[in-house]
Amino acid sequence: MPHLSDNGPVPDSLRPIPPRLADQLRHVLIDADYTVHGVRDRLGDMAARALAREQLIPALRATGGEEHLGLLLRLWWLHAPVPEASVRAILPLQELADVGLLTADGGEVRAAVHLEPRELADERPGYVVSDPIVRPGDGQPRSDHVVGAGGASATLSKLIVEGPVERALDLGTGCGVQALYLAGRAAEVCATDVNPRALRLAEISCALSGVHNVHMRSGSLFDPVQGERFDLITSNPPFVITPEPARYTYRESDLPGDGLCADLVRQAPRYLTDGGWCQMLANWLHVDGEDWRDRVGDWTAGTGCSGWVVQRDVQDPAEYVELWLRDSCEHGTPEYTRRYDAWLDYFEREGVRGIGFGWICLRNDVAQDATVRVEELRHEIEQPVGRYLPDVVDGAMTSHRLTDAALLSAHVALAPGVTEERIGVPGTPDPERILLRQRNGLQRVAQVGTVEAGLASVCDGTMPVGPLLDAIAELTEQDPASVRERVPDVLRSLIAEGFFRVAR
Numbered sequence: 001m002p003h004l005s006d007n008g009p010v011p012d013s014l015r016p017i018p019p020r021l022a023d024q025l026r027h028v029l030i031d032a033d034y035t036v037h038g039v040r041d042r043l044g045d046m047a048a049r050a051l052a053r054e055q056l057i058p059a060l061r062a063t064g065g066e067e068h069l070g071l072l073l074r075l076w077w078l079h080a081p082v083p084e085a086s087v088r089a090i091l092p093l094q095e096l097a098d099v100g101l102l103t104a105d106g107g108e109v110r111a112a113v114h115l116e117p118r119e120l121a122d123e124r125p126g127y128v129v130s131d132p133i134v135r136p137g138d139g140q141p142r143s144d145h146v147v148g149a150g151g152a153s154a155t156l157s158k159l160i161v162e163g164p165v166e167r168a169l170d171l172g173t174g175c176g177v178q179a180l181y182l183a184g185r186a187a188e189v190c191a192t193d194v195n196p197r198a199l200r201l202a203e204i205s206c207a208l209s210g211v212h213n214v215h216m217r218s219g220s221l222f223d224p225v226q227g228e229r230f231d232l233i234t235s236n237p238p239f240v241i242t243p244e245p246a247r248y249t250y251r252e253s254d255l256p257g258d259g260l261c262a263d264l265v266r267q268a269p270r271y272l273t274d275g276g277w278c279q280m281l282a283n284w285l286h287v288d289g290e291d292w293r294d295r296v297g298d299w300t301a302g303t304g305c306s307g308w309v310v311q312r313d314v315q316d317p318a319e320y321v322e323l324w325l326r327d328s329c330e331h332g333t334p335e336y337t338r339r340y341d342a343w344l345d346y347f348e349r350e351g352v353r354g355i356g357f358g359w360i361c362l363r364n365d366v367a368q369d370a371t372v373r374v375e376e377l378r379h380e381i382e383q384p385v386g387r388y389l390p391d392v393v394d395g396a397m398t399s400h401r402l403t404d405a406a407l408l409s410a411h412v413a414l415a416p417g418v419t420e421e422r423i424g425v426p427g428t429p430d431p432e433r434i435l436l437r438q439r440n441g442l443q444r445v446a447q448v449g450t451v452e453a454g455l456a457s458v459c460d461g462t463m464p465v466g467p468l469l470d471a472i473a474e475l476t477e478q479d480p481a482s483v484r485e486r487v488p489d490v491l492r493s494l495i496a497e498g499f500f501r502v503a504r
């Protein structure tokens, strides 16, 4: 059973789930094929797409009848009332009601939580238990609402570097979705949260998933893990930037602006083992007169970590305010206009032009010359990013460390999956543009000159760059000295972007 230590009172009827009851429920769910694949097949594409639009009717139609999977879906996922006799036939109703997971009234049973199947890292079935989804018309979420696994959770899971580790930390675990994922990778996982209700739900998620190596700790940011070190830290923190004190713990903090994300980044290296990773989602401000890259770059400066910061989206202040007012179902409430206005006032006062969404990955290289690459990538990229993320950081570090002389004597090779495209008027000998395109990974495209294209076509790591450039200069009738002077800068950036790799 996951260990719950000193988490303070849980302000409602949710109680720890006894191990025997957790096992019993887990078996009912698995036997009914209440799994990621089972649910997907049962709902079908149309109902699944409708659910993503907050429309329940197709899913309710797809789950009618007395058959177990349909009943479990209506109960735990769609939050429809289910006849008490049907529930009693498959679940220990009284015991589940005693721990606060179900409520029975007037011959009908309702779920008090949302229970969603999840595939664990080792592909065993897992379960994430959270508060029921708050949909438009349901009122606003409670301030200690615990969100389920959403799009942001999936983004973070796919970002996590692969490979086994000894100790992992999931900071702000919520329903425990990342902790469950980490449990298959790490010998030991520590899951923290300020919200006791979140820790209770995370504990239930672990118990129902048959996961026993996650330990819950209560407290803010790194307080619960003072003096400890981890090989992997993940966090999908409450990054939403608002003018008011936190209304919703799942998304907001009391730190002003993007201060929470800045604090996390600045503090994380102290809690990482040498070579350990910290991977988090974040929001950052775009402020008048400041490049956002400098702002986020400042958070990571001097940490001894190398890394990668990616901006995946930017919203203007009005889009941002609408997004989060919609998230908390405030549209149409009397408070909507006042809060919208006050939020925009705040952004105006602070000179905020936009809000960036993205991720921050740091590796504790303990290196004076460590560098963090900060960039925007808005296009589709290969998933899961975690599979090739260390190569991205290695490429940036290698390129950062290469002097011109070292580069000219290095052996480089074209990275796997890079193709060349020549674009020009049909029938003319010379292309107008030459592009190198990555068919995998980050799927970048770079426009290059004839020398770099020539290098791409011949370099396989067997000869150093300098002599290759001399030969290409001769073939293209260019001055070898000026080619040797000009190309290293371009090549460094192509190495940083993963088009070339340094073989030795």
Ligand SMILES: C[S@@+](CC[C@H](N)C(=O)[O-])C[C@H]1O[C@@H](n2cnc3c(N)ncnc32)[C@H](O)[C@@H]1O
Residues within 6 Å of the ligand: 146, 147, 148, 149, 150, 152, 153, 156, 171, 172, 173, 174, 175, 176, 177, 178, 192, 193, 194, 195, 198, 219, 220, 221, 235, 236, 237, 238, 249, 250, 251, 252, 253
């Ligand atoms: C967006 S939810 C993330 C939940 C989950 N980890 C995921 O990936 O979906 C953020 C979580 O951070 C918690 N939190 C808020 N303030 C915190 C703080 N100061 N320290 C630690 N956790 C905090 C919230 O209670 C919430 O569970």
